[in-house]
Amino acid sequence: MTSQMRSHYCGLVTESLMGQSVSLCGWVNRRRDHGGVIFIDLRDREGYVQVVCDPDRADMFTTAEGVRNEFCVQIKGLVRARPEGTVNEALKSGKIEVLCHELIVLNPSVTPPFQLDDDNLSETTRLTHRVLDLRRPYMQNNLMLRYRVAMETRKFLDANGFIDIETPMLTKSTPEGARDYLVPSRVNEGMFFALPQSPQLFKQLLMVAGFDRYYQITKCFRDEDLRADRQPEFTQIDIETSFMGEQDIRDMFQGMISNIFKTVLATDLGEFPVMTYADAMHRFGSDKPDLRVNLEFTELTDVMGDVDFKVFSAPATTPGGRVVALRVPGGSEMSRGEIDGYTEFVKIYGAKGLAWIKVNDVSKGRDGLQSPIVKNIHDAAVAEILKRTGAQNGDIIFFGADKAKIVNDSIGALRLKVGLSAFGKKSGVFTAGWKPLWVVDFPMFEYDEGGQRWSAVHHPFTAPKDGHEDWMDTDPGKCISKAYDMVLNGWELGGGSVRIHRADVQSKVFDALKIGPEEAQEKFGFLLDALQYGAPPHGGLAFGLDRIVTMMTGAESIRDVIAFPKTQRAQCLLTHAPSPVDEKQLKELHIRLRTTQPA
Amino acid sequence: MTSQMRSHYCGLVTESLMGQSVSLCGWVNRRRDHGGVIFIDLRDREGYVQVVCDPDRADMFTTAEGVRNEFCVQIKGLVRARPEGTVNEALKSGKIEVLCHELIVLNPSVTPPFQLDDDNLSETTRLTHRVLDLRRPYMQNNLMLRYRVAMETRKFLDANGFIDIETPMLTKSTPEGARDYLVPSRVNEGMFFALPQSPQLFKQLLMVAGFDRYYQITKCFRDEDLRADRQPEFTQIDIETSFMGEQDIRDMFQGMISNIFKTVLATDLGEFPVMTYADAMHRFGSDKPDLRVNLEFTELTDVMGDVDFKVFSAPATTPGGRVVALRVPGGSEMSRGEIDGYTEFVKIYGAKGLAWIKVNDVSKGRDGLQSPIVKNIHDAAVAEILKRTGAQNGDIIFFGADKAKIVNDSIGALRLKVGLSAFGKKSGVFTAGWKPLWVVDFPMFEYDEGGQRWSAVHHPFTAPKDGHEDWMDTDPGKCISKAYDMVLNGWELGGGSVRIHRADVQSKVFDALKIGPEEAQEKFGFLLDALQYGAPPHGGLAFGLDRIVTMMTGAESIRDVIAFPKTQRAQCLLTHAPSPVDEKQLKELHIRLRTTQPA
Structure with missing residues (x-):
């Protein structure tokens, strides 16, 4: 150098x-x-x-x-x-x-507005003086590691015959999905481009065009209200391949991520377990379980139908209800205050409360238990709880009972909260390290109660499992897709699917989603067209680069792995973007602000 | 695979x-x-x-x-x-x-709308059915070569310690330069992002932040009326480095381009000659001379002041005028029709006509010449023409006489036209192959007659040659910059400069450009700020990837090296972007079309 x-x-x-x-x-x-x-x-x-x-x-x-x-x-x-x-x-x-x-x-330098080694700077200070903030070794390391990840990704893909093909940034607005960023056209009055939410359709077109193996590390855009880990523009490792099945694809990209961790962090991720969506929901209440937390749900829905405790019996006997236990080894040491804290916590996810049993002496049966609710549960059910959870002296057992979604969300969140707590770390409930897995066999469709119709769990181009296409008319809920997510420590690193490559199957999916032929033609005509011309079997996936790097660096925020991020108000504090523009510019674009009157 | x-x-x-x-x-x-x-x-x-x-x-x-x-x-x-x-x-x-x-x-496939091996398809047909068009070996090869170029670029930069850092796509509008693409902000009413015309300021900030060597292969955007070789979005290989001078930078990136041609085309570009801007304009009337054409201007301004031919004597005696000859060996075989054709051609560039002399027998002096104008030129001047051009029997000598800009443009264009003609190729005036060079020592400023002020030839962050900063107040026209362009076969492949790293010098440039302190602060405050904190000496350059690949593939158009290009009307014929959007979307963005009335 x-x-x-x-x-x-x-x-x-x-x-x-x-x-x-x-x-x-x-x-x-x-x-x-x-x-x-x-x-x-x-x-x-x-x-x-x-x-x-x-x-x-x-x-x-x-x-x-x-x-x-x-x-x-x-x-x-x-x-x-x-x-x-x-x-x-x-x-x-x-x-x-x-x-x-x-x-x-x-x-020379004037005196900086803060000491570079000050670790207690507000994010506003850091983003306003981003250039100095970026001089700090923490940020230098984050961005250099980010580069290594991107470059190792490229090397791996290059070695496997994938080629980087650029897809347009100025593309067509499609109203479903997230909100688009729009770009008014000057040359075409009244028309707008949209910035891509993902290159999904273009990469499928490239497969139909015969490029065989495509990738791109590219910016995607979603105009959504920002949460802590979201940015208006984010970077996707976007991949698509022809002539590879689900297993081929998973094997290759498990290899890619393992290679990145090996070359960049000198870490061996080992084999990735494969778990079905159904299994993940059943055991962890989540489709991205954090396997560092050694806690699992115990199913009790079938046990609680006849107990004299409506909180349990009602969901156990109502379709769509669920009752589960979460046994926490050693958890009986939790104070009333801690348990009250968890009770408030699960309410965030819609739970009405948090039932619990402390197991003092399992040999004494009911008498060895301490709990505000156990008196309402008959002996057989108590015995079944202890048996199924494998309760040991010193454990606490928490319960979730409600609509399945509320149980999964609240007890799933409780599982993480307990696992990542000081108690979890000291008790061995939490095992540090990297715990990757694949979650597979997602349902094709989920029923949208609001809209009273089926919607796609992934996106409408996801292929059904072989044979499942026949259920699309009769029983969409039964259709399983060839979708897969890669999960690491409870974060979705990436996901994708085998796509539909036959126009007739694609039409069936649009039918199931109540997208009429005209609407389908209007929105996706170019894809449907392309599928007519000998489209190859193909599939792919996309990884969130920002997220992978955030995990690998242990950064506190996704903003710490991006050189010039936006705030949660979608502003750049350094350059003061967005900003007002000249009336002349708006006029050329054939638009005006709604607050101004027509001239 | x-x-x-x-x-x-x-x-x-x-x-x-x-x-x-x-x-x-x-x-x-x-x-x-x-x-x-x-x-x-x-x-x-x-x-x-x-x-x-x-x-x-x-x-x-x-x-x-x-x-x-x-x-x-x-x-x-x-x-x-x-x-x-x-x-x-x-x-x-x-x-x-x-x-x-x-x-x-x-x-299976339905019958394609055209034969894939049909070489006479209209561009409209090709872009409408782009997926099938991309299946053609020509397009497959173009995009695969494009990928190889990008990947070899990355490998070279990686080996030299450059790291890819992503800069924002949603950035701030700066009214000078080309027209911005704007993106209305939903969260910040009445505000707009701009898509970047280049990451210029961000890459300089990254240097100030200490990243030392940066690159990015990234999309840039300009909302200009499209010419044949322009696209609304184009791809730039963008590079910046600290602690390297002009020579270091040129050496390294000559190495990069040579390496690309070697690895991708197995071609050795050899040493790149270095030519000053003044020399290039003097010899070729162009700052991107195509050295495959073995023709040079002969300066005659100092000779023609006293001839009895106003077409020559007027520009020779007027400040800013220029008179040159262009000797074409073997050109006396050109027919009157060909010469008339060239006369019409130079008029495109503002020339009023095209004087010429055919050299039949140089030993006979004036009597050996055939020309409509030679009678008006006195003997000494005729002798000087023959001497300076080194005229040989069988040559034709063309003349340009007008304002320097018109002479340079018209005779520069004529030089290429003749060189690339059938005559040029058969006569040896044109030598096939790759002819790279560096053009250096550009002026800092040019006088804008319209605006009656000085403007920056490159951009206002370009450093002056050492010592030249003192002329910025007194004689801006004398300031030479540390800018450099890489030229290949008459195309600018890339260009850049050493930047200003001291706030006081940057302020002087803004002064020379009549950008007041307030305006400078408003537009570039974040850069001026950054320069206060020990900004390192730095510089860089940017290459146009689309153009490099167009040259390397010999493609007919830049659109043939882009998977999904826009037409000259800035439309995508495949996806029908841009398109109208829902009123709801506009409302969320706080804008309305000018054609609609406020509700």
């Missing part, structure tokens, strides 16, 4: 260069005057090096006296061993220092 | 697989029935293979009888030598054929 100005990166000057002259460029991280000598910690993107300025070179020393934090300087000097007792094992360059011969101030 | 469905790509089945079983997937390019046997030319992205279907496998043969062009099929069979006399040397697979054992129709 040499240039005329620099022979080495600061952070990479090690004892292998002992006795050699080096030329370094970087920023003054700190200047210390100690015993008549000036020490400069010089910083660049690769790390720090200690520079020693002796007063025997008077000009240089005078310059050194003038430098302040964040000055950009060039130094030339000699690499030598640090004096005994001053070695810093935490730094790559910690065994050496550079004796300065020449010091050039390339650019 | 195997999967459960395929053992090899069709185009890569060669004699090394002789005697082996293969499983192939692809499209029926052609089916021929010959002597009771069916031949299928099976096509995939890597090429063709000949498949032979013998009637002795009755089921398979019946299937083969049913297949038509563009059916998507899978075949299993045995690789064997083609019978003598049927070898096709043009194909990688031309020595073998595959004896079909099993033929599965994966998806």
Whole structure:
């Protein structure tokens, strides 16, 4: 990485260069005057090096006296061993220092608005002064790791014959799905482009066009209200392949993610378990279970129908209801206050309360239990609870009983909350590390109570399992799709599906979704058209790059792995985008603000 | 590239697989029935293979009888030598054929609207049926080569420590430069994002942030009226580096482009000559001279002041005027019709006519010349013309005399027109091949007669040559910048500059451009701010990927190296973007069409 100005990166000057002259460029991280000598910690993107300025070179020393934090300087000097007792094992360059011969101030700095090593900056401060924030080693590391992930992804895909093909950013608005960002057309009055929510249709078209293996690491856009882990623009590793089945695809991309973790983090993810959607919901109440938490649901719906406790018996006897237990080993040590906290927590997810039993002495049956509800449950049911949960002395058992969705959401969330708590970590309920899995066999359709119609669980181009297409007319709820999600530590890293490659099957799906032929033609005519011309069997998936990198870096927020992110108000505090524009610009685009009157 | 469905790509089945079983997937390019046997030319992205279907496998043969062009099929069979006399040397697979054992129709095709090998399709037909158009080997090759170029670029940059950092797509509108594409904000009423015209400011901020070496292959957007080689969205290889000077930067990126041509086209570009802007304008009338054309201007301004021919003497004696000759060896064979054609041609560029001299016998002086104008030119000037141009018998000499800009544009264009003509190619005036060069030492400013002020030739962040900053107040026209363009065969492949890294110099440039402190703060405040904090010396450049690939593939149009391009009306004929949107969407964005009245 040499240039005329620099022979080495600061952070990479090690004892292998002992006795050699080096030329370094970087920023003054700190200047210390100690015993008549000036020490400069010089910083660049690769790390720090200690520079020693002796007063025997008077000009240089005078310059050194003038430098302040964040000055950009060039130094030339000699690499030598640090004096005994001053070695810093935490730094790559910690065994050496550079004796300065020449010091050039390339650019001075005014005093920064904050100390770069201040860890308590508000996000507003950080995003307003993003350039300085990005100088911090934390952000440098995050973005450099992000790059490594992207590059390793490209290398893997290249080696496997995938080619990067760019799809348009100015594309067509399709009203379903999330809200589009729109771009008014100047040349075509009254018309609008949309920024892509994903290149889904284009990548399928590329398969029909015969490109065989496609990928792209590309920006996608959704104009949704922002949550903590959302950005208006986000980056997707988008992949599609022809002539590969579900198993081929899963194998290959398990390989890709494993390769990334291996090359970037030197971590072996091991084999990914494969779990059906039904199984995941049954055991964890979630289609993206965090397997670091060693807690599972125990099904009790079939047990609670006849207990004298309506909270349990009503959902157990109502279609769509569910009753489950969540046994937490060692949880009987929880205080009443903790349990009250969890009770409030599950209400966020719609639960009306949180029943529990502390297991003091399982050998005593009912008498060994401490619980506000156990008195309402008959002996056989109590016995079945203890048997099915495998309760041990010292456990606590929580209960969820409601519509299945509420039970899954609330007890699923409770499972994570307990697992990730201090208790969970100390008790062994939580196992640190990486726990990947595939979730497969998603339903094709879910019934939308509001709209009184079926909607697609993934998207309407997802293929049904072989044979399941026949149920699309008669019993859509029974159709299972060839969709798959890759889940890691409770986060969906990516997902995809085998697609429909036959026009007749695609039409059946539109029928099931009550998308009429005209509407289908209007919205997806170009895809339906393409399927007529010998479309190959194909499928693919997409990974969220921002999310993968957030997990791999352990960053606190997705915004910490993006150089110039937007706030939750979708604003850039650095450049002040969005901003008002000239009336002339609006006129050229044939639009006006709703607040202004027509001229 | 195997999967459960395929053992090899069709185009890569060669004699090394002789005697082996293969499983192939692809499209029926052609089916021929010959002597009771069916031949299928099976096509995939890597090429063709000949498949032979013998009637002795009755089921398979019946299937083969049913297949038509563009059916998507899978075949299993045995690789064997083609019978003598049927070898096709043009194909990688031309020595073998595959004896079909099993033929599965994966998806039939309706009859395509055109033959894939029809070379006379209109662009409208091609873009409307883009998916089929993309199946043609020409388009497959173009996009695969495009990918190779992008990937080799990444590998080179990776090896040199450059890291890909994504900059925002939703950014701030800056009214100067080209017209922005705007994106209305829903959350921030009355505000707009702009799609980036280039990541210029962000990449400079990344340098200030200490990332040292940045690149990105990214979409940029300009809402300009489209010419043949323009698209609303185009792809830029965008690069910036710290601590490298002009020479370092040029060396490195000459290396990058040379490496791309070597790895992708197995071509050695050799050393790039370096030419100043002044020299390029002087010799070729262009800042992107096509050096394949062996013709140069001869300066005559100083010679023509006193001739009795106002067409020459007026520009020769008027400030800003120029008189040049363009000697074309062997050009005296041009017919009067050809010369008339060139005369009309130069008028496009503002020339009023085209004076010429045919050199029949140079030893006879004036008497050996044939020309409508030579009678008006005195002997000394005629002698000087012949001497300076080095005229030989059989040459033609053209003349340009007008304002310098008109002379440069018109005679520069004539130079190319003659060079690229049939005459130019046969006469040796044109030398085929790759002729790269660097054009350097651009002026900082040019005087805008319309606006009566100085404007930046590159952009206002370009650094002046050392010492030239002092002329910015007194004589802006004298300032030379540290800008450089890479030119290949008359096309600008890319360009860039060393940037200003000191806030005081940046302010001086804004002063020279009459951008007041308030306006500067409003538009570029975040950059000026950043320069305060020890900004490093930095510079960079950007290459147009679409253009590089167009040149490398020899494609007829930039649209032939883009998967889904827009027409010159900025429309996508495949997806019908842009399109009208729902009133509800506009309402959410706080805008309305100017043609509709407020509700």
